[in-house]
Amino acid sequence: MLVRMLKFGVLLIAGAALVAPLAASAQGAAGSRPVTTASAAMPPMTAPAAGAEAAAAKPAPRLVARATKRAPVVQRDPQVYLFRGLANVFSLGMDDMSKELKAQGIPNKVLNHANWPSVAADITAKYKANPKATRPIVLVGHSLGANAVLLMGQQLARNGVPVDLVVTFDPTTKGPVAPGVRRYLNLYQSNNGWAEALDVPPGAGKRVVNSDVRKRTDIKAAVSHFDIDKNRVLHQQVVAEIVRLAGGKAKPQAKSGTM
Template sequence: MSLSKRLGLVALALSGLILAGCQTTAGTGGDGGPTVQMARGDGEVQTAARRGGVQQMAPRIYLMRGLANVFSQGMDHLGDKLKARGYNATVHEYGAWPSIAAEILAAQRATGGRFQAVVVGHSLGANALAELTNAVGQNGGSLALAVAFDPTVPQQVTGGARRYVNLYQSNNGWGTVVAAAPGFRGRLENIDLGGRANLTHFNIDKDAALHAQVIAWVGQAVGGPRRSGRQAAAR
């Protein structure tokens, strides 16, 4: 099935929902504008108020695991660190990338392009990251940041990311560079960690120093976490 057909099927399945698996209800916000409640898969209800006719939504960080959805546990650890800092971070298997792309595109359309997303992937998840980024760009969207941990096949990024960072090892038998296609207008960085003897393809995603760097990049790309009204009231 072609990429456009896969995205079309996913978008159809969403049926206008802002996020996959969400049920949307409209009400009235405290400022008189309509309010949208999105029940996320973890049961938490996130409320997004419309101001000036444009929906506001906190940034979202998606992390994608590699082979068999049991390796790449570093994505889970990084996700936990991001959540501890207040970010909306979720972990997915790499085959979910078309659904993630559709979610991002739907959210950006709902917010007039203001919704910001970050996607991180390891191994096969890093391979899927390039496909996801290109698909988002081809459909008029963008990622604030994309971070790949040791992709295993050479790929080109055609668009869809303001900043794309590839953390790889040229000497571990797996990692490879990511190339920029002609016309790519984002910032692409290939960072070769071949000199780090303590790293391998199987633990590069778990390195605490790299996690700290990625968290710093997230902050630079989307700012600090934005708390919902309920969270702010509880403080």
């Protein structure tokens, strides 16, 4: 009996010695396991990518105002014609005015009154080819040349060509006054036995201006049918109107012609 008890005690001591290392090993294994708490389950915070840092470091783009596109400038080709009267020798004031216009940068031509049909055809062709550039259209004439520009204005209106200004120095007829002409300026002398005031159609209003030089206080010297086209005051008035139509500003003119 005693021997059995001794054997049993030896077995217990040997078993305990064997179990102790296993328990220690198990405890160590348990300590090495990851913690399963909620905070431990969250993935670790990572540093921002280099590309994101570079994007954040870049300054905000500057707003650059774009230039507004401008409409192309139309190179104008003014159509300014001056017509002499009888025999092409009694209206040399038209030549003087031509020089005054050229000094203001306005190209023009001086012709005999009989040439108006061919000039009207030429202007019509130019206008049909380039309506925006063929402006302004201005016709000036003295005596029979004044009669010619009245007919020419009517013909251009029939052709669908707008005429900006018709200037008549002592016309010997009252018209025609065409609706396609934007403005008529008739400079005439009512008591010289030659000139006529232009007819003013109903509704024409200020489109037709009859200026009787006999009643004007700015005309100091007497004029006649044969020298009204040379009057300097009238020249200044007409040249200033043509320059304005061409989009310019009249320069001071040198003294020429009669008062």
